[in-house]
Amino acid sequence: MTAPEDTAEDPVLALLQGYSPPNGVADELLRPDGSLRPVWRPLIELLARQSPEQMAERFARGDQYLHDAGVYYRQHTQNGSALRDWPLSHVPVLIDGAEWQGLVEGIVQRADLLERVMADLYGTGDLVANGLLPAELIARNPEWLRPVVGIRPPSGHFLHFLAFEVGRSPDGSWLVLGDRTQAPSGSGFALENRMATSRVFQDLFPAANVERLAGFFRAHRNAMTALKAGGEGKVAILTPGHHSDTYFEHAYIARYLGLLLLECEDLKLERGRLMVRTIHGPQPVSVLWRRLDSRFADPLELDENSALGTPGMLAALRAQDVTMLNCLGSGVLEARALMAFLPRICEKLMGAALKLPNIATWWCGQDWERSYVYENLHRMMIGRALSSDLPFEVDASTALGGDFRGTARRPIGEWLERDGPDLVGQEAVTLSTTPAMIDGRLLPRPALIRVFATRTPGGWVVMPGGYARIGRSGDPTALGMKNGGSVADVWVTSERPVAPETLTGPGEGPFLRRAPSLLPSRAADNLFWLGRYIERAEARVRELRAYHLRLSEGGDPDLPLVARLGAFIEGFGVDIGEPVPAAVLELFEAAQSCAGKVRDRFSTDGWHALTDLSFTARGHFSRVPPGDPAVRAMGELLRKLAGFSGLVHENMFRSSGWRFLTMGRALERADQMISLLTVFADPAQPAGGFDVAIEVGDSVMTHRRRYSVHTDRNTLIDLLGLDIGNPRSVLFQLDLVREQERMLARSAPGEPMSDLARAILLLHTELSAAVPEDIGPDRLYRFQQDVRDISTLLTQRYLS
Numbered sequence: 001m002t003a004p005e006d007t008a009e010d011p012v013l014a015l016l017q018g019y020s021p022p023n024g025v026a027d028e029l030l031r032p033d034g035s036l037r038p039v040w041r042p043l044i045e046l047l048a049r050q051s052p053e054q055m056a057e058r059f060a061r062g063d064q065y066l067h068d069a070g071v072y073y074r075q076h077t078q079n080g081s082a083l084r085d086w087p088l089s090h091v092p093v094l095i096d097g098a099e100w101q102g103l104v105e106g107i108v109q110r111a112d113l114l115e116r117v118m119a120d121l122y123g124t125g126d127l128v129a130n131g132l133l134p135a136e137l138i139a140r141n142p143e144w145l146r147p148v149v150g151i152r153p154p155s156g157h158f159l160h161f162l163a164f165e166v167g168r169s170p171d172g173s174w175l176v177l178g179d180r181t182q183a184p185s186g187s188g189f190a191l192e193n194r195m196a197t198s199r200v201f202q203d204l205f206p207a208a209n210v211e212r213l214a215g216f217f218r219a220h221r222n223a224m225t226a227l228k229a230g231g232e233g234k235v236a237i238l239t240p241g242h243h244s245d246t247y248f249e250h251a252y253i254a255r256y257l258g259l260l261l262l263e264c265e266d267l268k269l270e271r272g273r274l275m276v277r278t279i280h281g282p283q284p285v286s287v288l289w290r291r292l293d294s295r296f297a298d299p300l301e302l303d304e305n306s307a308l309g310t311p312g313m314l315a316a317l318r319a320q321d322v323t324m325l326n327c328l329g330s331g332v333l334e335a336r337a338l339m340a341f342l343p344r345i346c347e348k349l350m351g352a353a354l355k356l357p358n359i360a361t362w363w364c365g366q367d368w369e370r371s372y373v374y375e376n377l378h379r380m381m382i383g384r385a386l387s388s389d390l391p392f393e394v395d396a397s398t399a400l401g402g403d404f405r406g407t408a409r410r411p412i413g414e415w416l417e418r419d420g421p422d423l424v425g426q427e428a429v430t431l432s433t434t435p436a437m438i439d440g441r442l443l444p445r446p447a448l449i450r451v452f453a454t455r456t457p458g459g460w461v462v463m464p465g466g467y468a469r470i471g472r473s474g475d476p477t478a479l480g481m482k483n484g485g486s487v488a489d490v491w492v493t494s495e496r497p498v499a500p501e502t503l504t505g506p507g508e509g510p511f512l513r514r515a516p517s518l519l520p521s522r523a524a525d526n527l528f529w530l531g532r533y534i535e536r537a538e539a540r541v542r543e544l545r546a547y548h549l550r551l552s553e554g555g556d557p558d559l560p561l562v563a564r565l566g567a568f569i570e571g572f573g574v575d576i577g578e579p580v581p582a583a584v585l586e587l588f589e590a591a592q593s594c595a596g597k598v599r600d601r602f603s604t605d606g607w608h609a610l611t612d613l614s615f616t617a618r619g620h621f622s623r624v625p626p627g628d629p630a631v632r633a634m635g636e637l638l639r640k641l642a643g644f645s646g647l648v649h650e651n652m653f654r655s656s657g658w659r660f661l662t663m664g665r666a667l668e669r670a671d672q673m674i675s676l677l678t679v680f681a682d683p684a685q686p687a688g689g690f691d692v693a694i695e696v697g698d699s700v701m702t703h704r705r706r707y708s709v710h711t712d713r714n715t716l717i718d719l720l721g722l723d724i725g726n727p728r729s730v731l732f733q734l735d736l737v738r739e740q741e742r743m744l745a746r747s748a749p750g751e752p753m754s755d756l757a758r759a760i761l762l763l764h765t766e767l768s769a770a771v772p773e774d775i776g777p778d779r780l781y782r783f784q785q786d787v788r789d790i791s792t793l794l795t796q797r798y799l800s
Helices: 004-009 011-016 038-048 052-069 097-121 135-139 187-200 214-226 247-257 313-318 330-334 336-350 368-381 412-422 521-554 560-570 582-596 604-620 628-651 656-680 689-696 700-706 713-722 730-745 755-769 777-799
Strands: 072-077 080-085 093-096 161-168 174-180 234-238 260-262 267-270 273-276 283-290 323-325 433-438 441-456 459-462 467-470 486-493
Touching (some): 011 038, 052 187, 052 604, 097 330, 097 336, 097 441, 097 459, 174 336, 187 441, 187 486, 247 260, 433 486, 521 777, 582 604, 604 628, 656 730, 689 700, 689 713, 700 713, 730 777, 755 777
Parallel strands (some): 283 323
Antiparallel strands (some): 072 080, 161 441, 267 273, 433 441
């Protein structure tokens, strides 16, 4: 223990006071003799000089970046799921470059070994035939997929992207706690951790010689591109969808690498080839980086209950027209029990000892159910001593998810004492610790590191860093984020200065402007409906503001104009008894849901604007009284809607996606405006109705300047229906839709006009030639039907 007077003189000693790793546990910060590892000294000295206020300001920079970037994870509960802030542990894990190189060599060897095992399990089966693997371990593993046997990948390799969970044994050497071969996640989060942590330590990071991550992602992207069959087809990430825990990462990596983000419903088998449904018809895909579990990929041959898969996926793989990273069935390699056999297999197949040892594992022989118990007990066993004198009880039926029959609770030590020679189990692991700042104090916390490797034409490349999971409490089993765990960046440092890295890399050829990326029909549909929901919400908000303004002025909901306006709003399923109705909240949430399904195509600022809209509306719900307070609440929502619209108009590239969002807004605005005119352009409506329509149509000042007479039906129809210069008019919307559809159609000279283009032209022409006196209620109704028919035709042409 350091004396108080010593810590007062030495800020480093003061910072480390109370930093005491458990006995027999390796620590990243301290050597076994208690001295500081040299790689950590610059960071620790920097932290020691910080006041609590300065420390909080640093950490806030990292948190603000994560918030601005929209980094989150989805947490599932019994009541559904919710998005949670990314729990960054601001202090990175530091590893010396020379030591890291030894870990890299072990990772590369292990990756090659797993590739050989995978090739055998779905090929000749020699490992089982020669007794190197028990048949039961493979045949009864639900991740071994019999229909995949015999399918040869066109690349010649089954595995292309791997992750390994590593930690330190008590003597400080590295060991492998788990292999991630199914659809490894975390690489994108590792990149975001790096971005945030470099802001926390923006004064230290540039001079710390930290190996950069961009080179790894560049190698991975180039390797995927090189796998394209004949240089044709698209490279895409295959995601299970926005409800996935790691969907943010899928969208982020797709944006970062410039890849398509697809769901299985975007794909179909056509003439034996896997095709993407796009707005311009089916297009071939050559490479899929799979991020969903194998068994969900094809409901025809794998899991018939899967709602995520693409029927015929295996047929496309058999035809070798598409390369999948990693190949289906690779989840079999994640079985913990398999690790028991890897040392012997390595010696047999590679003629060398396994460089990175496993956590100790043993096999039960023929009793698959009991071995499966131990397989699922692994997470519970980390950090627990497996001795008969430690009464750590586990219900085996819990470990099996309730499928195990006839088991009773009893200490693990007793289980081992009775059945040890016949069971599969794993030695308890006391995870090494790393520094974490907890409530203003630097404390040792259990940690493990996920390391990533990608296959390139030149061999495996390992990310120089990774993704660390940190336990908040001293309990090493509580690493999960739902249990209060956090994540940290991993800095691998070099003795020499590290050059900045980019995705482009040096000497990659002359500048080439890429053609616009494909737009899957599903993505276009979500953007189209995002526009519609936003416009529909704006119409309701404007109507509600007009209603509550007149309610506050007259004080009586039964006044003719107030009642008429209230009935009009209720016709859309809105309860005017709620100042901020639930129906409006649902529109904002529907818009946010559509945007969430196309996060790879949607700006972070736009996402934040939508989130803020929903948050603000929910904040007003059931709290704002009718009348003037509701008017102010609606005004706030309109300003935020205008902010979102400005982001869309000013910041979004004029791609096909923007065109569908724009057409969705335009068609919805035309539909809503016709509804408004149908009711409030009626001469028989209560006094002041014309003014309501002009106000809801956001055209009060324009009307005053344009027309010297009082508001009447003709001025109303002319301004809100037929004025090509008014961005609220029906004709303006049709003109906008006509132009965007023309840009989308790409019609060849002499090609017949499509039904959609013809319908738009006919309505646009009729509106252009019309005069207010000729437009009665029946004609307004027909206009509205024509607008809805255009929406249907657009869906049939591009979105089906």
